[in-house]
Amino acid sequence: MRGFSLGSKVAIIGLDSVPPELMFQKLLPKLPNIKRMYDRGIHGTLETCHPPITVPAWMVMLTGKNPGKLGIYGFRHRRGFAYKDGYIVNSTTVKEKTFWELLSAKGKNSIVLGIPPGYPPKSIPNCNIVSCFITPGMEKQFTYPAELKEEVLKVANGKYIFDVTFRTEDREAIKKELFEMTEKRFDVAEYLAKNKPWDFFIMHEIGFDRLHHAFWKFFDPSHPKYVAGNPYEHLDEEYYVMVDERIGKLEKIFGDNCISFILSDHGSKGMHGAFCVNQWLEEQGYLKFKTKPTKMTDIDKAEIDWSKTKAWGWGGYYARIFFNVRGREPEGIIDPTNLQKEKTDLTDRIMAITDDKGQKLHNMVLVPDELYGTAIGDKPDLMVYFGDLNWRSAGTVGHSSNYLFENDTGPDDSVHSMNGIFLMYDPKKNLAGREIRGAQIEDIAPTLMNMYGYGAEVNGMDGRKLSEVFA
């Protein structure tokens, strides 16, 4: 294994939703620590999975298995083919082994801080685990081993913050909580890196994603709603600089005998709007209401006439479309032998959807079984990206137009993009800022397996070893 110092530790600093355009272009000159790692390391974009969402993306990265193999297509799933019964993904939904579980079986120690979905924390020998932002609250058992909770709370002065509160238009409150949360995460990261045994360290910071969703229009001059001179015009810089300082401190604790990665699970870009998928399906004759809602209503709460409904959809950064199939759904009406034709017909209609000005939207329709090879679990029939992901999907109904210019569910100015970041840094080697091309999120787990000398055991992983890391 050329170029890789045997006996090195590996640390991953996972920054949710960081796009290369911000970290490697716009803000890089302001980030001395990341710039040093960039100049002496290897960098590139890390192409994410479909769908480009935090859950499943981190698990794709750290199991090396695609969402179809994991059976995870977002945070929420239907339970079987029920119309309304569903579940939220948690750590136990993930049946494939994460990288630290594979290392644990070799007797190697790991620190795992906040990787989603990480609640409830799994009992894995040789690991110190703190759960993720989905944790319902501090009163829960959010660490493994259980005794670690007390230590985390002590480091966080009694208040560890899993996530920021996002139900408010009060940007000042979000900003304050965002900085406090991230500082505390890095306090805990430093404590763990200093005090617990580890061969592998991984942490996740959700704050970037929250910064982007709540403040993108304030700091991106190309956003349609940007206003010059607003009080949050430089908040991206302020936040990234704070994290850069914390990464610098953490790097010192990692020491020279540690190879570091800074990775993100997807990128971010400005939101153009939200497309009301269910209203559109109704217009197209696919969805019928018993009583048509006249004010904003969740699709789960709307009175749907299932005996006349062929398809309905879910909102989020992408749309999930479900067909109402006879013998599959409780009141299905589509003949199963016609399902393929229905998929094709609806796909044609989706591809013809235009934006509010009649311009082509550049939509994408994906079929899970075709996309992943195998697609287990509670998958949608179709996965739809509107306007190259610049338009989110609004699942709610009762709007006066199919085009919304505010998110229907809360303050939001950004959507997800397919490219995250890849940065690798070995303090012992000058890799001269080389660029890696074509790295994909599922390549990380097999690459790590090779770094630790377990390359023969990556069978079944979808990714490939990134040979540039070893060159």
Added chain:
Amino acid sequence: MKDSKYTTISIPRPLHDRIEKMILKKEGFKSVSDYATYVLREVVAMHESKDVPDPFTSEDLEQIKERLKALGYL
């Protein structure tokens, strides 16, 4: 001097030997103490836990759904 981090417990020798033999085959555990700590943590957590097997209570679920909706995931 009392070590504040660890203490010693006694278990029957044959049990110790069985565990030792077993963990030789089962990768991951570095010692009998390591194994005993893991198993005891599991058993103690089981006794301490009053939660239903589902990791989220119905209250948790409603709160998480609202949170995920506000965050734009749903």
